[in-house]
Amino acid sequence: MNYKELNWIYLFISHIKRDILINSRSLFDIVSIFGFMLLIIILFPMGIGPIQEKLDIVSNAVLWIGLIIAIIPSLEKMIQRDYTNGWLDQIATSPIPLEIVLLAKSISHWIIVIIPLIITSPIFAILLGLEFNQIPWLILSMSIGGLSICFIGIIGAALILGARRGNVLLPVIILPLIIPILIFGVGVNESIKIGLSPLPNLFLLIAFSLIYLVISPFISAILIRIAISR
Amino acid sequence: MLNLKNLNIHRGSRIVFSGLNAEIKTSTLTLIKGKNGSGKSTLLRTIAGLTPIEGGEINQNGVNIFHAKEQWVRKLIFIDNKNGLSDELTVRENLLTWVKIKGWDTNKENLVLALESVGMQKYMNFYISQCSDGLKKRAALARLYFSFFNEVDFWLLDEPTNALDHSSYLLLQSLLSKFIKMKGSILIASHDKKSLIKDYDTLDIDKLRNVKTI
Numbered sequence: 456m457n458y459k460e461l462n463w464i465y466l467f468i469s470h471i472k473r474d475i476l477i478n479s480r481s482l483f484d485i486v487s488i489f490g491f492m493l494l495i496i497i498l499f500p501m502g503i504g505p506i507q508e509k510l511d512i513v514s515n516a517v518l519w520i521g522l523i524i525a526i527i528p529s530l531e532k533m534i535q536r537d538y539t540n541g542w543l544d545q546i547a548t549s550p551i552p553l554e555i556v557l558l559a560k561s562i563s564h565w566i567i568v569i570i571p572l573i574i575t576s577p578i579f580a581i582l583l584g585l586e587f588n589q590i591p592w593l594i595l596s597m598s599i600g601g602l603s604i605c606f607i608g609i610i611g612a613a614l615i616l617g618a619r620r621g622n623v624l625l626p627v628i629i630l631p632l633i634i635p636i637l638i639f640g641v642g643v644n645e646s647i648k649i650g651l652s653p654l655p656n657l658f659l660l661i662a663f664s665l666i667y668l669v670i671s672p673f674i675s676a677i678l679i680r681i682a683i684s685r
Numbered sequence: 686m687l688n689l690k691n692l693n694i695h696r697g698s699r700i701v702f703s704g705l706n707a708e709i710k711t712s713t714l715t716l717i718k719g720k721n722g723s724g725k726s727t728l729l730r731t732i733a734g735l736t737p738i739e740g741g742e743i744n745q746n747g748v749n750i751f752h753a754k755e756q757w758v759r760k761l762i763f764i765d766n767k768n769g770l771s772d773e774l775t776v777r778e779n780l781l782t783w784v785k786i787k788g789w790d791t792n793k794e795n796l797v798l799a800l801e802s803v804g805m806q807k808y809m810n811f812y813i814s815q816c817s818d819g820l821k822k823r824a825a826l827a828r829l830y831f832s833f834f835n836e837v838d839f840w841l842l843d844e845p846t847n848a849l850d851h852s853s854y855l856l857l858q859s860l861l862s863k864f865i866k867m868k869g870s871i872l873i874a875s876h877d878k879k880s881l882i883k884d885y886d887t888l889d890i891d892k893l894r895n896v897k898t899i
Contacts (some may be wrong), residue, residue, distance in 0.1 A: 480773040541767025
């Protein structure tokens, strides 16, 4: 029998397009993520008080923690919807590997959720009084870090499929995995602040992202196969 | 010919089947009968490769289907109650993405023909969130039409007549008999007394079962 050879890259891109289309039709979710991050960034300086020096010490960490806390609630939705509506069953009964779909899902989540946050991050940086020369590095480190948070997030989201109160469980499961991202992400900007090269931290950040890139589709595919077999 | 040999199927800690033997003939409609909760859907999901088997094997013409799972899933269409439709996409977009992941040709004419075959051409640009249950079911059943341009051997349908009105029931009937004529095999899990088409086999799982549901 002659089977048409499947073009995985084509399928990968068309699945990214599908997910972006779905997310762009529920824009309220994305706006709420942005609003949530803005709230965190605004509340912090108010709690700290009007002393710039105090704020300087924590500003980088606040930005990163704001990013992480704002993204986490959205991670669950990455596959929850497709699980309940049966789309994952359709994927599993089609020749496209689940791993490709999951990789496409984390990348489309990065494009539709993290990129808008990163584009607006100069506003956040100004609100926290960051120096202008830090902003390009902030954008770079946040895009890489955000991508790895999506990779970790999809593992967590796959793990809690079908569990009750999964939204409470998810942060607990994935936060330990996010800690290295947080440390090196903040490290990039801290080293610029004290006049050192940001490259060592950046490379470590990239290294962690690559590790998560490699393991995340496989682990989450295993977890999803378990979830749909129930 | 599909042979189920000595199948053991568990769902969680519950044993659904143990030592199930059955035979499903080619180019026939086989109706899986059984009470609610007797494992009709589980059996279908197992044949579709979604629920793993704990023991035994399923052979198609003597070849274990799970040894070449990619080839097997290419040749089947599985539709259950969940339909697999995204609320945020339109009926047409849903069908299009589904055809893409199956790795089939997505030309416009086939898509329109498929939607016409279940009477959905009017609702092509409706969002699934705007559709009633019946329309959703029809949007899902539109996929079946693609078996006429591609190599498909099996339809696994779980309660396909749920929420369908009389006219779409007739459309589904004509799709089924057309597929049977093309030497396709259909497995339907249903508690419906009457069958969709005249000639059919039945697989009464209440009788075949060796272990009572715990």
